[in-house]
Each structure stands twice: as structure tokens, then as C-alpha cells.
Amino acid sequence: MATSMPPRTPLPPLRVPGQPTGGPPPKKRRANESISTWRLTDRIGYFLMWAAGLLVVAIGLGIVGFMAIKGLQYLRPVLLTSHPQADLDQSKSGGFFDPLVGTVLLTVIGIAIATPIAVATAVWIVEYGRPTWLARVIDSGIEIIAGTPDIVLALFGLVLFQQGIFGWMSFRAEDGAVFGRSFLTAGAMMSLIALPMVFAATREGLQAVPAHVREASYGLGKTRAATIRRVLLPSVKSNISTGAALGMGRIAGDTAIVVVLLGASLRLDPEGGIFGILQGTGGTLTSYVYNNSPAGEGNAAQKAYAAAFVLLLIVIGLNFAVDAIARRGARANGIETSRLGGS
Template sequence: MKYVDSTQVQKRMNSRIFNNNFAKLLFLIATLFGLLVLIILFYRVISQSLGWIDLQFITNKLSTNAEKAGIMGAILGTLWLMLVVAPITMLLGVGTAIYMEEYAKKGKLQSFIQTNISNLAGVPSIVFGLLGLTIFVRGADLGNIVLAGGLTMSLLVLPIVVVASQEAIRAVPNFLKEASYGMGATKWQTIRTVVLPASLPGILTGAILALSRAIGETAPLVVIGIPALLIPLPDSIFDKFTILPMQIYYWTIDSALVAEYANLAAATIVVLLFVLLVMNSIAVIIRNKFQKRY
């Protein structure tokens, strides 16, 4: 019988306990640091926006006078942009995911396409801005209108929807598909009545993340030349526009000259956060509803 040194065992136990406590402390510090930065950010933004957010600020147009400036144009531009981005990314993203998971033959070509889709999710947003400038603004001669901006932002967030939708489709149990095939359903009928309803919560989660990124991006729109000047309110997807992040960007730059613009930028950040919160809340409610159903 092999002799076990109790001293060595105790040392190993103490070492494991120390490593566990150290890792726990390290992760706690990382979490607290993130929360601290978030609290400082919220405090700074909210404190600077106090007294600036009112009905006049929400409903007025842009103005060179900080006291009369409003963000109605930026709000409408943001909503018009989302009306373009949401259907395009959902249709193309979910359609691509269905093809890749249900129809495409497994092989080198499928693996190559999958790798490139995953890599596109990490490409800097300014690259998509250059792509949109080349294809939509100059190539298609659309100019810097809502449609061009929406198509550019759709390219940016499309890989997120594709990857999330693929993961959701993969998570559907095979026995559900086999039961559908056993009842004589075709592949498309199985996808439409079994796969999509079961994977819808995951797909909506990907859509939430994609739209949240699209509504907060600025670099692609700066590249394609979206203005922040005193432009008319957009009435359609063929009008020039600006959005909330663009307005925050320009007001932050101009705050070096006019101090009040920093307060306007902070107030716009609060409005943008509120819009994001409302969008995400609605999407989460829809996702939970379908999750309970299926």
C-alpha cells in the first residue's frame, strides 16, 4: 500500500483554496471596475443633461442657438433608418441562416462561407462605411439619404443576425424535424412550421443585438457623408437625414467652442438610451412570449 504524505496533501489543498479565492477576488474586482465605470458614465451624462431635456428639446429642430436646439430631426432620422435596417437584416439574415443550415451541402465551400460570415462580424464598422460609400452612395448614385444609410448599416449588422440565427436553428432538436418528416411534410413545410417557430426566440435575440448596434453606430454614416446641419425633417427613405449618435458626435466636437453643446450632447445620450431601452424591452417581451409558446 502506497504511503500518502498528509503534509503534501494539505499543502495542495491550501494551494487550491488560495487559487480559488484569488480567482474569485480577481473576477469580483473586474466586475466592480466595470460597474464603477458605468456608474460614473451615467452620473456624468445625467448630471449634465439635467434641465435640458424637456418637450421643447424633443420637438424642436436643430438650431445654431443652443437654447432653442432640438432633436426631432435626429429622432425621425433614427426611426426611418431602423425601418430600413430591420426588415433587410431579418429577411437576408434569417434566409441566409436557413440556407446554410438546412439546404447547403456540408463541405469545403460551406465551411469557407461560414468562416467568412463569422469573420465579417469582427470587421471594423468604418470598413462597411467605405463599402456603402462605394456601392450605394456613388455606385448606385443614391446620395446620403436614408435608404443608402440603411443599406450600409444593414451590411454592418447582417453577420450578427446570420450567426445568431444559425445557432438558434442548430438548437432545434432533431426529433422535431424527424416527426415532421414522418408525417409527410416537405423540407420547407418543416422549416416553416417547426424549425422557425422553435428557433424564433434565439433569432429575435440576435435581431435585438443587431439593431442595438446599428442604432448606436456613427463611423459608417460619417464616411458616407450624413450631415448634422439644419436639414428639413425626413419624410421618407429618400430624404437626407441625421440620427441621434451623429448629433451626439457633432455636438461633442462643437462643445469645445460652445460649452452648452456638451449639455445638449448629454441630453441626447439620455434620449438615445431611452430609445434603446424601449426597443429592447419590446423585443424581449416578444421573445419571451414566443419562448413560452414553443
């Protein structure tokens, strides 16, 4: 141990130009940090941050407000329940019941395929992850899927599902050529849109489970499989739900895959019961909005607005669900989280 310290000469108080020195401290004000003591650049930065935040809020409110005004103006309950008709006369062209069903159906198929694959992958990466090179390859694989534009995924899906062995997923022409467009094929490609989100949320949740919780389970003589099934998966339930809700929002909002792989038709294919519908083509709210907007055939802007407003409500609803799930999950686990919970 050191015997003694060399004698220390105290430094004179630091003097900074522009700062008042000496004198009694201001009496009335509590010694809180005041912006008036900040550097000019810091003050400018502070106001820019405020401005940026307010701008984002304004844009969001603007979109919702505009869509609400336009949409509510033309939205009638009958539009939600009547089938669309191809008719030049707008009073006879019906509603968007079929696209609404199409959106729900496609979202359910997509998330039903994506969730088990994403969760299994995340569990493998976090709990096993050996050999390391394979974990890295899988990680980049998911990054590639996440980064691929949806139109590229759609074209890739079209080529893939037109192969003979996928004939059961859509239907064949008389010469044996596979059509490749159906709810099943579009849903399979849509699952790739949701997969990275569910994967990321699950992995994050698993990584947040402390090592000693796993060890507590192993320490009770439990196998790895039992630990994953009974301890880890229940722990990350809310993370999985969050990721799934986010992914559903992405699927519901995607257009490219609907146009290329679902046919973007007005009506569902009513032949052959449920499986017939799944093998048939259809459309969603996104393709309906596109087709009816001035960018598409463009002769039914009112209906496009109404449908777009419904779509917006669905996606916003999913986002609120994400927030609620995350907060509830955090409460159930006794963890305090920020209000932003979500992603």
C-alpha cells in the first residue's frame, strides 16, 4: 500500500470569460439547470430537436386528419358489406367487402407462416447458435430478407411458385402450366415481409432474459428443451405478440406482392369452398385503393379514399395493439419500460 500522497497544491478556481464570478448565488431560483446557461449551439440544437419532434407529430396528424375528412365523407356502412362490381357508373360499382376480406385473409396466412419460423429461428440463434458461422449466415439471411424490396420478393415468388411442384398452391391451366398467383402463394411471400420483425422482437426478448434465469431452470435438473418451452417462450410471449402485430401491419400495408402474386382482382374466387378461395386470386384494400385512385384506373377517387381510411384504421389499430401488448407484457413481468414500448 502507498505510504503517503505527495503534498497537493490546490488549483485556483477556473475562470471562464463571460461568466459572472463571485457574488452570492441567486436566491430565488432553485439550482436547476437553466437553458440560459447553455452554449448558443446547444440552445439552437435544443430548439431544432423540439421542432423536429413537432414536425413529425404534425405530419402524422396531417395524414390521419386528411384521410379522416376525405374518408368519412365517402365512407358508408354499405361499402363495407357489398361486393365490388366492375362498372363505369359509380353508383353501381359496389363496395369493398372482398378487398377487406382479402386483407384479413392474406394477413392471417402471412403471419401464420412467419411466426413459427421466426420464433424457431430466434430461439436457435440465441439458445444454441453453434456453430458460430452458421448463426452468422442465418443472421445475414434474415437481414437480406428484411432488406429486399417487396416488388423483388414478389417477382421471385412468381417465378418460384410457377414451378410444377407448387401447382397445388394456385391452379393449373389445361396445358399444365402453373398460374402461381393465389392467396397461398401471396401469403407465403408476405410471410417474408413479417418474418424479420417477429424474429427481431423475439430475439431481443430472449436476449433480455438474464442468464441466471436459464441457469435456475438447468439448476433444477431441467433439459434445454424444457427450459425453452416452459420458461423462455412464456417470458417472451409479449415480444412475439409485438413482433407479430408489427408484421401484420406491414403485410396489410403491402401492395407490390398483392399486385404481382394475388392478381389484384376485384373479387375473391368463389369456386371450391375455403380451399378454392385460398387457391384463387383476389385483392386487398391496398390494391383496391391503387386501382380506384387517379394513379390506377382512377375513376373512383371517393371509394379509394374510403378504403384508404379503413386501411389506415386497421394499421393504426395494429400499432396501438403493439403498444398495449408491450406495456402489458412489461407489467406482467414487473419491468418498468418507457412509454414508447413498441418496436
